[in-house]
Amino acid sequence: MISPAAIARIATREADRFRAANSRAFAHHAAATGWFQSVPFHWMKDWPSPVPIVAAAAKDATLTSIDNRTYDDFCLGDTASLFGHSPPALAAALAKQANEGLSYMLPTERGAALSQRLAGMFGLPQWQVTTTASEANRAVIRWCRGISGRSKILTFNGAYHGAVDDAFVDLKVGVPTMRGSLIGQVHDLRDTTTVIEFNDGAALTEALRAGDIACVLAEPVMTNVGMVRDAPGFLHKLRSLCDETGTLLVFDETHTISSGYGGHCVTHGPTPDLMVVGKSIGGGVPCAVYGFSAAVAERIADLNASRPPGHSGIGTTLSANALAITAMDAMLTDVITPAAYDHMLRGAARLVAGLEQEIATADLDWHVTQVGARVEFLTCAAPPRNGGEAKAVMHPELEAAIHLFLANRGILLAPFHNMMLVSPVTSDEQIDRLVGAFADCTKALKE
Structure with missing residues (x-):
């Protein structure tokens, strides 16, 4: 069980860390007053960071920001770039x-x-x-x-x-x-x-x-x-x-x-x-x-x-x-070929195994769900059977703290929930970095 105090502590600490490392993103946000809420479309405000990361470029499964930070991208445009950026x-x-x-x-x-x-x-x-x-x-x-x-x-x-x-x-x-x-x-x-x-x-x-x-x-x-x-x-x-x-x-x-x-x-x-x-x-x-x-x-x-x-x-x-x-x-x-899916499914299996191992090591009552190349961890003990049960066990504050922790360590998850996508160009090294950062996050939450 993760305490509310631990969630608040990690959220505050990671927000400060984000501010220190993303000065250009803050300047961009302040200057973009012609956009409502300073973004071209309101989904971009749904990230848990104090302001959105501002993308400079993306290739394969890697995204670079205007603050010269490089991210292993497991969001992939919330599925739009499921098969990699700019094949x-x-x-x-x-x-x-x-x-x-x-x-x-x-x-x-x-x-x-x-x-x-x-x-x-x-x-x-x-x-x-x-x-x-x-x-x-x-x-x-x-x-x-x-x-x-x-x-x-x-x-x-x-x-x-x-x-x-x-x-x-x-x-x-x-x-x-x-x-x-x-x-x-x-x-x-x-x-x-x-x-x-x-x-x-x-x-x-x-x-x-x-x-x-x-x-x-x-x-x-x-x-x-x-x-x-x-x-x-x-x-x-x-x-x-x-x-x-x-x-x-x-x-x-x-x-x-x-x-x-x-x-x-x-x-x-x-x-x-x-x-x-x-x-x-x-x-x-x-x-x-x-x-x-x-x-x-x-x-x-x-x-x-x-x-x-x-x-x-x-x-x-x-x-x-x-x-x-x-x-x-x-x-x-x-x-979008059978060979691409072979790579994606192998990578997703590697990700699932890694996350499940770290959840067990941290002694958390969480679980991992997989739909092919789409993987999520849920911060509850048993898989929900329907939408009502799924909504009831969601923990937005905890999820936001985890997402920001990972982003500060160069890992992007989808902002809406704990969704991760494995593309045909996602490497084993990227998957292992995600699993390692996830392990560091669970340890920090239990300190």
């Missing part, structure tokens, strides 16, 4: 495309090959491109409502689907509640969103057999409240119930692409009707894709044929721009 094949393809035009609102020759690569990797035959995974999730929800004639969707408490309003419904003491952090929401989302706990087979059966759910929008493994693994058989029960009730199954694999080549659904099953992949698919270039089965494609075509002409509410001018197509084609051709 050579991607950088070369982008440089070439930059001289040939960036956005035409027309298809390109690369695009035909890319669609086949997507189908081959993820196992669904039809694809569309958007600018973000949030936009892809919105499109998928619209299509599912349109082709099913049903208005409701089902999500799981604590799941992450980007900035999609429909998913901002939580359970509080078992009662559906619109998330208080959602700004400017004027419609009651509970009329069209059903929310239950992950791994609750009975609640899932009851909700789907009501017959009014257009789609289940799910992460195969929950990733925004720590990580919550699927209970044995739960995803296959979900697939079976969707088939029974005529409900479309959507997997958002934006984060669980870490599971293995083809994502979680190819690595472990089952196959969804539609899926979304964002962030890492373009190596950090803003783009995302959604894919769907031949049966869904036929229903979408029939729906389109029955509608009058006009904007469908799906897509933007920059959807599928030439730069995004080039980025994804380069990534799927040369970077």
Whole structure:
């Protein structure tokens, strides 16, 4: 057990250490008054440091700041750079495309090959491109409502689907509640969103057999409240119930692409009707894709044929721009490969073993969870079974103190929780440095 006094002591000490070592970051923050809160986007304020580290460059799995500090990067842009910063094949393809035009609102020759690569990797035959995974999730929800004639969707408490309003419904003491952090929401989302706990087979059966759910929008493994693994058989029960009730199954694999080549659904099953992949698919270039089965494609075509002409509410001018197509084609051709995953999974296993050893040495009732190349340590004794349990055991003050301790020793974790990513270019030495710094942190917290 880590005492509140120890957490406060480490947090204060590490904040002072950060201030002493990052003078240029503080000067940058003070000068950037034209940005609201001094950052271009508010996520950048979520790091536990007194001000955000200011990036100067990043390559492979290493980031350098304007204060000339070098970091082993296990955040990797919160999955956007899961396969490393600026892979050579991607950088070369982008440089070439930059001289040939960036956005035409027309298809390109690369695009035909890319669609086949997507189908081959993820196992669904039809694809569309958007600018973000949030936009892809919105499109998928619209299509599912349109082709099913049903208005409701089902999500799981604590799941992450980007900035999609429909998913901002939580359970509080078992009662559906619109998330208080959602700004400017004027419609009651509970009329069209059903929310239950992950791994609750009975609640899932009851909700789907009501017959009014257009789609289940799910992460195969929950990733925004720590990580919550699927209970044995739960995803296959979900697939079976969707088939029974005529409900479309959507997997958002934006984060669980870490599971293995083809994502979680190819690595472990089952196959969804539609899926979304964002962030890492373009190596950090803003783009995302959604894919769907031949049966869904036929229903979408029939729906389109029955509608009058006009904007469908799906897509933007920059959807599928030439730069995004080039980025994804380069990534799927040369970077996101089975060999890359072999390296990632070996490295993740090394990281898990190291963290578990140090947790045991420190006699802490913590545990480590892994989804392929995605690893987290949770500061609780047993793995949570659902989002409600995961939220209840989170310890933001302790996590922030650990993150800042590690950052001061050249290790970057994702700022939102204790997430670490192992890329194809993450070295054993970087993993061992992380484990060593983690050991030093647990010792300091127990002094």
